[in-house]
């Protein structure tokens with residue numbers, strides 16, 4: 001019996017080189033900013049302030065975490081407002 005010693009990580013990289021990355025949204029930070037991960041090679045991208053895609057570096061992860069926090073705070077506030085206006 002022959003055992004094949006495949007390296008699964010080598011295939012996705014070739015795939016991406018040939019066909020391009022296959023990015024999927026992994027996180028919605030705000031309405032406009034999202035984080036993407038390539039399902040083949042796990043490369044990560046994010047949307048910057050200009051709306052273009054850039055590499056998701058630790059720096060941008062930090063920025064996105066702050067943006068997400070602000071976004072959530074705003075969402076919570078608007079929810080409160082909606083509840084209050086439905087009462088009064």
Ligand SMILES: [Zn+2]
Nearest residue numbers: 016021038041
């Ligand atoms: Zn890829």
